[in-house]
Amino acid sequence: MSDSPKRPFLYVVVCAAGVAPDVGTLISAAQDLGWGxxxxxxxxxLGFIDQEAVEGQTGYPIRSAWRKPGDVRPLPPADAIAVAPATYNTINKWAAGISDTLALGILCEAYGMGIPTAVLPYVNSAMAAHPAYGESLARLRTMGVLVSDYEPHPPKSGGGADRFRWEEALELLAPRLAVGG
Structure with missing residues (x-):
């Protein structure tokens, strides 16, 4: 039996957004801090990321669908969760308690399990102007979700990728955790 401490485990929830192909930046930063x-x-x-590269980098299969009863859990339990990039749709559904995908199910359940969660929205300013978006972010904050202060980019620009700070998820989580803090 090993006397070494258990390595903390981070789930990175990735949504369909233009910056998603760069998720390896967050994975590397977390691994550099000792996270699995x-x-x-x-x-x-799933269609926005290089599945083979991400699985090679993490050493785990990407999850996107529910397991069948009796299937082995492919990931260890999460010690923390980073939702990056988080889309308008995911933010609003999560805040409303909608669990129609595995990612949303994990996020909804994380609240009840007390798992520290950070979210890095990636939305355009036209979508962010909708009242539901602000209300959803406010609800997530009242649930204890750590929300980035990312400024929405102009619509139809594909912009903001240069301002998307993947590491901010770890910075937000650090005060809640022993690793990286």
Whole structure:
């Protein structure tokens, strides 16, 4: 039996957004701090990332669908969760308690399990102007979710990728955790 401490495990929930292909930046930053990392992608988010590269980097399969009863759990339990990038759709569904994908199910359940969770929204300013978006972010904050202060990018620009700070998820989580803090 090993006397070494258990390595903390981070779930990175990836949504379908233009910056998603760069998720390896967050994975590397977390691994550099001693985290094990597993990726959970929304069904559409799966198409935005290089599945083979991400699985090679983490050493775990990407999860995007529910397991069948009796299937082995492919990821260790999460000690923390980073939702990056988080889309308008995922933020609003999560805040409303909708659990129609594995990613949303994990996020909804994390609240009840007390798992520290950080979210890095990636939305355009037209979508962010909708009242539901602000209300959803406010609800997530009241649930204890750590929300980035990322400024929405202009619509139809594909912009903001240069301002998307993947490491901010770890910075937000650090005060709640012993690793990286």
């Amino acid at each position: 990392v597993g990726v959970v992608a929304t069904p559409l988010g």
